[in-house]
Amino acid sequence: MSVYFCEENQIFHLQTKDTSYVFCVSDFNALEHLYYGKKIPTDNVKYISNRQIYSHVAHESRDKRDFCASVQGFEIAPFNGGDIRTPSVVYDVAGDVHANRLRYRSHKIYAGREPIEGLPYSRADENTQTLEVVLSDDDNNLFFTLYYVVFPETNVIARYQKLENKGSVSVFIRRFSSFCLDFYTMDFDAVTLEGIYLYEKASVSRSPIKRGVFKCNSLTGTSSHNRNPFLALCRHNADEDMGEVYGFNLLYSGNFMQEVSVGCLGDMRVVGGIDDTGFSWTLAKGESLVSPEAVMTYSDQGLGGMSRNFHDHIRSHIIERKFAYAPRPIVINSWEASYFAVSEEKVLTLAESASSCGADTVVLDDGWFRPNDRKGLGDWRTDLERFPSGIHGLTEKVHAMGLKFGLWLEPEMVNEDSDLYREHPEWILSTSKLPLISRYQYVLDLTRDEVVERVASRIIEELAGAKIDYIKWDFNRYATEAGSHATPSGEVYHRQMLGGYKLLSRIKAQFPDVLFETCCGGGGRFDLGMLFYSPQIWTSDNTDPYARTYIQYGTSYGYPVSAISCHFTEGDCTSGRESTYAFRYRVASFGSYGYELDLSKYTDEDKAIFKGYSEEYRRDEALNLQGDLYRLLSPEETDYCAYIKVSKDKKRALFTFLELYASGFVESMTLRLKGLDPNVAYRNERTGEVLYGATLMNVGIRIGDLYRKKREDGDSILFVAVE
Numbered sequence: 023m024s025v026y027f028c029e030e031n032q033i034f035h036l037q038t039k040d041t042s043y044v045f046c047v048s049d050f051n052a053l054e055h056l057y058y059g060k061k062i063p064t065d066n067v068k069y070i071s072n073r074q075i076y077s078h079v080a081h082e083s084r085d086k087r088d089f090c091a092s093v094q095g096f097e098i099a100p101f102n103g104g105d106i107r108t109p110s111v112v113y114d115v116a117g118d119v120h121a122n123r124l125r126y127r128s129h130k131i132y133a134g135r136e137p138i139e140g141l142p143y144s145r146a147d148e149n150t151q152t153l154e155v156v157l158s159d160d161d162n163n164l165f166f167t168l169y170y171v172v173f174p175e176t177n178v179i180a181r182y183q184k185l186e187n188k189g190s191v192s193v194f195i196r197r198f199s200s201f202c203l204d205f206y207t208m209d210f211d212a213v214t215l216e217g218i219y220l221y222e223k224a225s226v227s228r229s230p231i232k233r234g235v236f237k238c239n240s241l242t243g244t245s246s247h248n249r250n251p252f253l254a255l256c257r258h259n260a261d262e263d264m265g266e267v268y269g270f271n272l273l274y275s276g277n278f279m280q281e282v283s284v285g286c287l288g289d290m291r292v293v294g295g296i297d298d299t300g301f302s303w304t305l306a307k308g309e310s311l312v313s314p315e316a317v318m319t320y321s322d323q324g325l326g327g328m329s330r331n332f333h334d335h336i337r338s339h340i341i342e343r344k345f346a347y348a349p350r351p352i353v354i355n356s357w358e359a360s361y362f363a364v365s366e367e368k369v370l371t372l373a374e375s376a377s378s379c380g381a382d383t384v385v386l387d388d389g390w391f392r393p394n395d396r397k398g399l400g401d402w403r404t405d406l407e408r409f410p411s412g413i414h415g416l417t418e419k420v421h422a423m424g425l426k427f428g429l430w431l432e433p434e435m436v437n438e439d440s441d442l443y444r445e446h447p448e449w450i451l452s453t454s455k456l457p458l459i460s461r462y463q464y465v466l467d468l469t470r471d472e473v474v475e476r477v478a479s480r481i482i483e484e485l486a487g488a489k490i491d492y493i494k495w496d497f498n499r500y501a502t503e504a505g506s507h508a509t510p511s512g513e514v515y516h517r518q519m520l521g522g523y524k525l526l527s528r529i530k531a532q533f534p535d536v537l538f539e540t541c542c543g544g545g546g547r548f549d550l551g552m553l554f555y556s557p558q559i560w561t562s563d564n565t566d567p568y569a570r571t572y573i574q575y576g577t578s579y580g581y582p583v584s585a586i587s588c589h590f591t592e593g594d595c596t597s598g599r600e601s602t603y604a605f606r607y608r609v610a611s612f613g614s615y616g617y618e619l620d621l622s623k624y625t626d627e628d629k630a631i632f633k634g635y636s637e638e639y640r641r642d643e644a645l646n647l648q649g650d651l652y653r654l655l656s657p658e659e660t661d662y663c664a665y666i667k668v669s670k671d672k673k674r675a676l677f678t679f680l681e682l683y684a685s686g687f688v689e690s691m692t693l694r695l696k697g698l699d700p701n702v703a704y705r706n707e708r709t710g711e712v713l714y715g716a717t718l719m720n721v722g723i724r725i726g727d728l729y730r731k732k733r734e735d736g737d738s739i740l741f742v743a744v745e
């Protein structure tokens with residue numbers, strides 16, 4: 023059992039393997055937050071509810087001065103009640119802002135969970151339990167349901183809310199967060215993943231919470247290249263391995279916000295969900311609105327422990343089961359090999375050499391329906407001059423060569439030069455007669471069902487019968503000027519995201535066994551919403567392995583390595599910087615591995631080297647899919663990047679060390695490993711030396727012993743437990 027309710031004291035206690043989350047129904051029937059952190063015994067939760075807080079602002083307790091709505095923690099915080107802090111919901115009814123007092127009405131506890139219709143969510147297993155608590159705004163006959171879905175073994179609690187309008191008039195919602203969480207101290211640092219196109223999540227930013235508001239959000243119609251929905255709040259003394267860290271993320275790919283605000287007594291509130299900039303949603307009588315799901319976790323094992331909780335949760339509850347732990351395709355992708363200059367002949371040539379480098383899936387990227395990025399998006403008509411057998415025929419040929427086939431799509435977009443746009447110029451998001459254009463394309467108005475249906479049926483028709491094993495689903499511009507001819511402006515961004523998920527689900531349903539990899543001009547939609555539909559995401563268009571080291575390391579704070587799609591490429595396309603093959607392999611094997619280069623330029627010896635890399639990747643792939651990641655040296659903080667991936671049973675571990683800038687001292691450096699079993703003896707598969715986990719983790723390994731040939735290659739060492 024992970025959800026307890028104490029009838030006598032009206033206290034809810036949600037327990038995971040290592041954490042407790044406690045709240046109660048207060049004397050005034052509000053939902054008062056009491057505690058979130060390290061696990062405590064259920065017998066003691068009553069103790070936390072006896073708090074005495076001096077009050078000087080208006081509150082429901084007319085004659086008790088020990089209750090203050092402004093410092094008390096709440097599970098939901100409506101605007102304009104006695105709580106004068108940052109609200110988690112703002113709404114007004116028929117034009118008047120009401121003092122929205124929400125009172126507890128009922129609750130239910132059950133095994134498993136309900137799916138959220140139209141939105142991604144964490145999938146239940148036999149250990150999952152749900153608590154639903156209903157509150158009402160009695161003045162207006164509105165009902166809020168707060169959902170708490172508890173995943174005990176991953177230490178994650180998922181939260182979201184629903185508002186039902188059972189009143190007689192419309193409700194105008196201005197802010198509708200997925201969760202609200204109060205702390206009685208502001209002694210935390212906020213950790214966010216910052217970046218930009220080509221440097222997504224490359225910077226792990228840590229800044230102390232100060233008085234005022236800290237907001238991490240996106241206004242691009244995507245979760246964006248710039249900021250990510252992931253947020254961690256860690257104690258000032260917490261580091262990678264020790265100290266308390268709270269992690270938050272959203273299963274949402276559109277405009278999001280994570281907002282941390284500090285109240286008058288130095289107390290801190292976190293609210294997260296849909297960004298409310300420009301958001302306003304009309305809920306007519308009888309209608310309801312459900313927020314996206316948020317996930318939160320707690321660890322006293324530092325940022326590393328928090329990351330591993332999320333990695334486990336994402337693999338076992340967000341990614342589709344059939345893909346989560348299965349070996350991933352080793353793709354050879356046509357993009358950096360040929361860009362738009364693709365043809366059937368070139369794809370078949372790529373396919374011929376694919377197996378010589380150990381790839382098993384040939385991916386035809388952009389260009390199969392157009393010669394450049396100026397036309398064709400939206401029409402999805404194969405260029406039969408360059409692909410005379412059509413996609414269907416090409417897939418037959420590739421399969422006959424013993425390979426799988428992948429195809430690139432960008433279904434949410436339309437080129438200005440397309441029949442679809444000429445026929446329906448009103449089917450794009452725009453607010454003016456001369457809409458802003460980016461990459462010669464517009465974002466289709468997916469708030470309209472007919473647009474979703476038209477695009478889905480066109481793509482399905484074009485690909486009918488084709489033997490497709492993998493789809494790369496791209497999104498190459500932001501949704502600026504998000505106006506619609508069919509949808510009120512305040513609802514466009516969120517309805518657009520709902521339409522995007524609908525389109526993705528519709529096409530996925532047609533290709534149930536196809537592995538989808540999502541992408542957004544690189545890593546502009548690297549989020550949990552997308553991971554619900556696709557087990558891996560293209561991390562960045564920057565494939566320079568030096569830059570990738572930062573990007574991938576940063577991404578690992580919120581996301582498991584198997585979700586991080588990485589390719590061995592020419593290496594210098596984005597930077598002009600040279601790198602060795604071995605270094606490129608080390609970096610690309612951090613995540614789900616593949617190739618993206620013109621193999622015809624490479625000799626048989628080169629291909630044999632690549633084949634060796636593919637084999638090494640397959641040998642160690644289980645550590646990516648199922649193991650635990652321990653970060654050792656951050657590229658942002660040192661001249662190196664190092665990490666170790668350890669199997670859950672602690673019998674195998676792969677240690678990787680990368681040197682980013684030549685330093686004279688590395689030979690004498692000793693690095694302490696992590697995550698091993700101190701009492702187990704491990705054989706270093708390189709040297710044959712056997713050392714206990716205790717020695718490797720406390721004394722460390724000598725980096726100078728690692729290098730076989732060139733320091734710029736970096737290196738990996740496999741440690742295997744001696745039986």
Ligand code: GLA
Nearest residue numbers: 357387388541542543544563
């Ligand atoms: C985006 C992707 C690339 C490639 C191109 C094709 O930029 O991130 O990998 O697919 O689109 O146009």
